[in-house]
Amino acid sequence: MEEKIEKHTIAVLVDNEPGVLARVIGLFSGRGYNIESLTVAEVNNADHLSRITLVTSGTRMVVEQIKAQLDRLVPVHKVHDLTDEGPSVERELALVKVAGTGDRRIEALRLADIFKAKVVDATLTSFVFELTGTTAEVDDFVGLMAQLGLVEASRTGVVAMSKGATGF
Amino acid sequence: MPEQKLTGAQIVIKALKDQGVDIIFGYPGGAVLPIYDAIFQQNDIKHILVRHEQAAVHAAEGYARSTGKVGCVLVTSGPGATNAVTGLLDALCDSIPLVCLSGQVPTHLIGNDAFQEADTTGITRPCTKHNYLVKDVNQLARTMHEAFYVARSGRPGPVLVDIPKDVQFADGTYIPPTEVKHKTYRPQVKPEIARVEEAIELIANAKRPIFYTGGGVVNAGPIAAKLLTQFVKMTGFPITSTLMGLGAFPASDPQWLGMLGMHGTYEANLAMYNCDVMINIGARFDDRVTGKLSEFAPGSKKIHVDIDPSSINKNVAVDIPIVGDAGAVLEDMIRIWKARQKRADQTALKEWWGQVEGWRARNCLNYNRTEAVIKPQYALERLREALRGKNHYVTTEVGQHQMWAAQFLPFDEPNRWMTSGGLGTMGYGLPAAIGAQLAHPDAIVVDVSGEASFLMNMQEIGTAVQYRAPVKIFILNNKYMGMVRQWQELLHGSRYSNSYSEALPDFVKLAESWGCVGLRATTVAEVDEVIEKMLAVTDRPCIIDIAVDPKENCFPMIPGGKAHNEILFGPEDSPSDATPEDGMVLV
């Protein structure tokens, strides 16, 4: 019986203490779970809390297991499955470097404008664009730039949050 | 009033005392010398000097499992900590509460490849329930108390506290356990009542029910075991248990079907296979128990009680999950059962018991009784008779002897039986026996051992001699790594690759060289004799070398990847077609 693979975005609130990220990553590698992206930064300076956003995929049973395993890590405060818990917004930030001259350079700039990417560095032969959007938008933009002299792209991975007035 | 300052080492000792520790198992080294100095200057905590750090952890496990308390270990940095790793993982797999303190190089040298430096928290992260590196002496007391809280709460497990040497020397403030509240860790103990009510309805309407109970009931404590017994008696249902759960329900009770799983009884496994309602309390659907997952109790509704939400729906999808402590859940179950005046369906139950008794009549643990050679099962039957009615504890090593011990030694109480189930660590039994013996000086403690397993931690006889722990090392010597040989017969054409125990010592002389008693039985008639002599020794360890049939195999057996109704009963069942291709890869 082939079970359906689902993609889930999970937000985890943790104590920002040494080793906490290693615990989370070790859990995924040790148990053979997928990580498609992972972002982490401190979100509450006074209480030393960090928020991790994870994108993972697996069967329903595996996704439930991932959440239960995350929740039993001692420094974890809360685990929320944003995919299950109703509408949420997801964003990624990307820096995209493109080198070229002439028409290709003009086309890159035109596309950046359409995607609402900002120029954060420019030389006579290159740009660095900053783009914020959904994973699909960033994929599209990077895909187009690949044909116009893409040098490199650096992406943050997904950060996400539920819609509406209530929070974590 | 000025705050009283203590050194880090003194804080460690004070925290241990305040946590009720009376024994700590350890081995010294440069990075823990300040703590050893503090141990020297007090009398409340007894330090047991082991001969290898792995054994310190197993001894603490034996102590913990036989008392229900948290076991405690002290090791030095680097090799001391790495030697402890196997023990820590063993405790993690079997949910044993431990606190292990390790020394670390001074904070300013961490990361410099200093002498005897190891990334101990990194190495032990997947081998512990949680671990800490304490860099500030003022966090030491809090961390120690948190470590004990985490070790014993929820699903118990080992917690390691890594303490750099400069922190042990530094002066800091002590705080008592009462002032420490953990920020995040609050395992759910009380169940959701609606779920328990659902379970009760299912239980009351069952036609072919079975209780499948595990180590979680032992973890929950002796009161939980009493409640389990009470509830099982109220329902009149059959009950089976995992290797880790033995003793939580009295084996002498007629409702008891014996252990289930790979080497479980025919009646337990067939009752599991044919049940319509399964009540799992504190067991984790281990692969040794389920066999082929797609054919595991195929027609059943399943209730699963577990304190760890990650145990639920991990291997087997269940119908009614109940997160909570086994004791708390059983209390609610009994209350609701009584309040709703439930009674099992007596007609259905009678018919079900009829079926179960039919399976039981197969007498699956029967073996070929002979005068020609000592059968390992016979030796254990005689041991059982000799221990009957006496205050005793049993530990085991890993292998065939372990499974025979599980089959042939009955336990009517929890915390009497200690074995390495999840990790299956050869060398566990002797140090665990020492730990149990030191916790129960007046009891008889037997390590049922194999000659190969015994060699893995036999240095611990030294520990047993030093502390006058009269443990009995009952070696079922078959001259083989019997369990390995059995699998080679089943799966690898009887090619006995490296499974013969060459160059064994003379165990009697070995015992004598330590000043212990050594005994040997080579004939059936001698078995009772050596058991009697062994039980008469009360002031020193005793090694009993029993020359058993080297060819005997452990049955019944469900080969890897097979279902509960595909059981091998003995050598007459052809091993060649026993295991399917995909079962071969299973361990």
Ligand SMILES: Cc1cc2nc3c(=O)[nH]c(=O)nc-3n(C[C@H](O)[C@H](O)[C@H](O)COP(=O)(O)OP(=O)(O)OC[C@H]3O[C@@H](n4cnc5c(N)ncnc54)[C@H](O)[C@@H]3O)c2cc1C
């Ligand atoms: C050679 C060999 C052969 C083996 N053959 C067999 C065999 O034939 N049959 C067999 O059964 N085993 C066998 N085992 C052991 C097996 O590998 C597992 O260790 C064992 O089956 C697990 O037991 P358990 O399910 O009771 O879980 P445990 O490992 O004891 O886990 C306890 C469970 O209870 C939960 N729990 C903990 N505390 C509480 C609480 N307070 N309240 C509620 N729940 C709690 C935990 O979260 C966990 O899920 C064998 C081992 C070896 C080495």
Ligand SMILES: Cc1ncc(C[n+]2csc(CCOP(=O)(O)OP(=O)(O)O)c2C)c(N)n1
């Ligand atoms: C540390 C360790 N290494 C290897 C194994 C694999 N193993 C399982 S049982 C066994 C043989 C045990 O032999 P013995 O102690 O003589 O017991 P017997 O099976 O003969 O009763 C081995 C090697 C293990 N469980 N633990």
Ligand SMILES: [Mg+2]
């Ligand atoms: Mg052997």
